[in-house]
Amino acid sequence: xxxxxxxxMSVLACILFALEWPRLSRLPKRDKAAFxxxxxxxxxxxxxxxxxxxxxxTFINALFRPLGQYLE
Amino acid sequence: xxxxxxxxxxxxxxxxxxVVMSTAMLSGxxxxxxxxxxxxxxxxxxxxxxxxxxxxxxxxxxKRFPGMSIIELAREITGKAPAAVLGFLYLYVxxxxxxxxxxxxxxxxxxxxxxxxxxxxxxxxxxxxxxxxKGGIEVMGRTAQVFFPAFIxxxxxxIGLVFPALDPGNLLPILDKGLLPSVKGAYIPLGWFSEMFxxxxxxxxxxxxxxxxxxxxxAVVGAMLTMVIVNMVTLFLMGDALDNVLFPIMDTARYxxxxxxxxxxxxxxxxxxxxxxxxxxxMFYYAxxxxxxxxxxxxxxQPLILPVGMLILLFCFWGVxxxxxxxxxAAVAIPALFVLFFCFIPAGLxxxxxxxxxxxxxxxxxxx
Numbered sequence: 001x002x003x004x005x006x007x008x009m010s011v012l013a014c015i016l017f018a019l020e021w022p023r024l025s026r027l028p029k030r031d032k033a034a035f036x037x038x039x040x041x042x043x044x045x046x047x048x049x050x051x052x053x054x055x056x057x058t059f060i061n062a063l064f065r066p067l068g069q070y071l072e
Numbered sequence: 073x074x075x076x077x078x079x080x081x082x083x084x085x086x087x088x089x090x091v092v093m094s095t096a097m098l099s100g101x102x103x104x105x106x107x108x109x110x111x112x113x114x115x116x117x118x119x120x121x122x123x124x125x126x127x128x129x130x131x132x133x134x135k136r137f138p139g140m141s142i143i144e145l146a147r148e149i150t151g152k153a154p155a156a157v158l159g160f161l162y163l164y165v166x167x168x169x170x171x172x173x174x175x176x177x178x179x180x181x182x183x184x185x186x187x188x189x190x191x192x193x194x195x196x197x198x199x200x201x202x203x204x205x206k207g208g209i210e211v212m213g214r215t216a217q218v219f220f221p222a223f224i225x226x227x228x229x230x231i232g233l234v235f236p237a238l239d240p241g242n243l244l245p246i247l248d249k250g251l252l253p254s255v256k257g258a259y260i261p262l263g264w265f266s267e268m269f270x271x272x273x274x275x276x277x278x279x280x281x282x283x284x285x286x287x288x289x290x291a292v293v294g295a296m297l298t299m300v301i302v303n304m305v306t307l308f309l310m311g312d313a314l315d316n317v318l319f320p321i322m323d324t325a326r327y328x329x330x331x332x333x334x335x336x337x338x339x340x341x342x343x344x345x346x347x348x349x350x351x352x353x354x355m356f357y358y359a360x361x362x363x364x365x366x367x368x369x370x371x372x373x374q375p376l377i378l379p380v381g382m383l384i385l386l387f388c389f390w391g392v393x394x395x396x397x398x399x400x401x402a403a404v405a406i407p408a409l410f411v412l413f414f415c416f417i418p419a420g421l422x423x424x425x426x427x428x429x430x431x432x433x434x435x436x437x438x439x440x
Contacts, residue, residue: 034364
């Protein structure tokens with residue numbers, strides 16, 4: 001399962017890259033850098049076992065938990 | 073300017089109404105009933121005050137800084153460094169909220185399509201929305217306009233068909249425990265109404281600016297009335313049981329049975345929900361992508377669409393081992409973030425701009 005996920009997400013990242021690059025190659029360096037950084041971050045994240053890692057949703061839930069208790 | 077398309081004021085109203093209503097159509101009545109019991113019809117009235125406020129702020133900011141979204145005008149008002157931090161926080165909130173919306177949608181659809189993997193349901197929605205965002209603001213405006221009747225009519229039809237079974241006696245006793253429960257019940261809808269601030273990303277592309285306020289005002293009033301009516305109908309039908317029902321409007325539709333012919337209207341509710349969530353997710357998606365491009369001073373927002381889509385998909389899973397985490401986020405954290413980022417921070421920016429006497433003079437001269 002783990003390997004299927006890694007291969008599938010890598011293929012997805014490659015497809016996205018292939019789809020965008022022809023048009024992107026004519027744009028300035030800054031645009032290219034933004035695209036590649038975002039895609040790279042997404043690709044690295046997709047390698048991890050995300051559901052069981054603490055993430056942004058865990059963070060905001062912890063941050064606003066006292067408010068939730070007040071509303072109960 | 074990054075966005076060259078133009079939309080009409082009517083299209084803004086039709087874009088922003090489903091943004092507020094789509095989540096409310098799913099579990100709104102039972103979420104409000106949990107706090108407000110039989111006074112839940114009052115909660116949307118309190119919550120809509122937040123909607124009027126955030127629309128008013130968005131329009132005032134747009135008057136001072138025409139052609140700028142919140143990311144750009146923050147830079148004009150506060151200067152480069154604070155605006156960079158603020159912009160990043162805005163983009164994070166948009167991405168996070170979008171992930172929660174997509175996850176809620178997928179959990180609802182998985183209730184029907186039990187064998188389908190969640191990632192496929194989410195991927196399909198994000199793909200469709202990415203195509204809409206790629207088409208730009210005009211495509212989004214027109215699809216919202218085309219889908220608008222399909223969003224409203226099934227709901228009206230359902231209310232009409234279920235009408236004979238309603239028992240208005242469930243409304244009593246009115247305000248049994250005072251106003252506080254209904255105000256507490258307004259907390260979650262307040263978050264939805266704050267989303268009205270997303271018109272800040274649409275106003276710069278508006279062709280007829282003088283009707284902007286009217287259109288946004290009618291969208292808020294429309295959303296408020298729809299919520300009040302839907303809350304009353306579900307309360308009249310289910311009474312005390314309402315706060316335990318997971319998808320009250322679904323169950324109301326399932327109840328419809330006229331001459332054994334009009335049956336299983338719940339599929340119509342599901343279709344309406346898919347339309348609404350398409351508009352909502354594309355709106356948040358568009359705001360994220362356009363905001364990122366403005367934040368980084370890019371020349372085009374098009375290349376960012378697909379990577380941001382992939383990020384939304386990952387955020388749907390990140391730190392979410394079960395559906396309860398999403399429910400908690402949607403009930404407490406997300407409304408708080410919306411009120412903070414779509415009401416208070418823009419209001420603070422507007423106040424700062426007024427005190428410092430800042431406005432964008434060059435653009436104003438151009439637009440006459």
